[in-house]
Amino acid sequence: MTQLLNIAQHTLGDKIITRLEIANSPDRSVTFRSQKNNPDGLTHWDYFEYYFRVYINPYSGKVTYVENFKNEFFQLVLALHMLFGEKIGHYIVGYSVLSFDCVAFWLFSVVSQEIDSQKH
Numbered sequence: 001m002t003q004l005l006n007i008a009q010h011t012l013g014d015k016i017i018t019r020l021e022i023a024n025s026p027d028r029s030v031t032f033r034s035q036k037n038n039p040d041g042l043t044h045w046d047y048f049e050y051y052f053r054v055y056i057n058p059y060s061g062k063v064t065y066v067e068n069f070k071n072e073f074f075q076l077v078l079a080l081h082m083l084f085g086e087k088i089g090h091y092i093v094g095y096s097v098l099s100f101d102c103v104a105f106w107l108f109s110v111v112s113q114e115i116d117s118q119k120h
Contacts, residue, residue, distance in 0.1 A: 008032035
């Protein structure tokens, strides 16, 4: 594992490795993550200073892929959900969920009353 860590670190340069993922399957790559966040960043692009994944074949030590996860599709979709970063986006999502719950509860009440009135 030390050799794979050294390969990943060499690939990433001065970026610090923050996470290791080992799949429970012999045909999967070992994944090293390197992520640095700016908690004061307002948007997705300000919050992540960098976010890379390095995929390495655990048998040959060959780097199979380096992914700039900051610009990866699903990460960007997540960023749209948290458009204004963790500080503001958290509240926007929270209030949206609360509003949805209130509307769903109201709708359930109206439908239940309508069903009850049709039975009588």
